[in-house]
Amino acid sequence: QVQLQESGPGLVRPSETLSLTCTVSGGSINNEYWGWIRQPPGKAPEYLGFLSYTGSTNYSPSLQSRVTISLDTSKNQFSLRLSSVTTADTAVYYCARRVRDSTGYHDAFDIWGQGTMVTVSS
């Protein structure tokens, strides 16, 4: 079955760019939608954005100016970049797959990575 694994630095300095990669195993990255969600400690999850297998993107309006999500089909990976980070960006970052069933794609995420903790600190 499809599994997701996040990777990247666990510590990022303020004002720098956070970069994470999600590796998809057990299935192809094609014909699916892939997203990023984060969760600050003790708080609810927060949607960052998703992209389709065609490369089209949808970003959270509140983070749109700082978020970029991209696809690397040759490596079966997709990536997140979040620029100009502050301590408020400290969170567990999850990659996830958008639900697809016999009726099409739906706006929820059915497969998640285990998450990676990113701390923003000097």
Place this chain on the structure above:
Amino acid sequence: EIVLTQSPATLSLSPGERATLSCRASQSIENYLAWYQQRPGQAPRLLIYDAYTRATGIPARFSGSGSGTDFTLTIDSLEPEDFAVYYCQKRSDWPPDITFGQGTRLQIK
């Protein structure tokens, strides 16, 4: 901006009882609502999408209902592993966005 409000914040029940969790949207979101379960140290687990469709592998004791602004997640006959935090999540068309509620903690009484 459409806001999701979950209630109660904490629900204390015993195994075998029925749990009823509520999620209310500040404006109609049709049936674009999902429910997740999150156990400590784990990623959220999708239970329900499109208000009432159970995700693959989810036991039948979990059911979703509602449309428009008021939604309910019902868990029949609670099992010990059901005690966790539950989040609702909505999608809106304009601006295009996905947001989560603040969560309901289901704890053992």
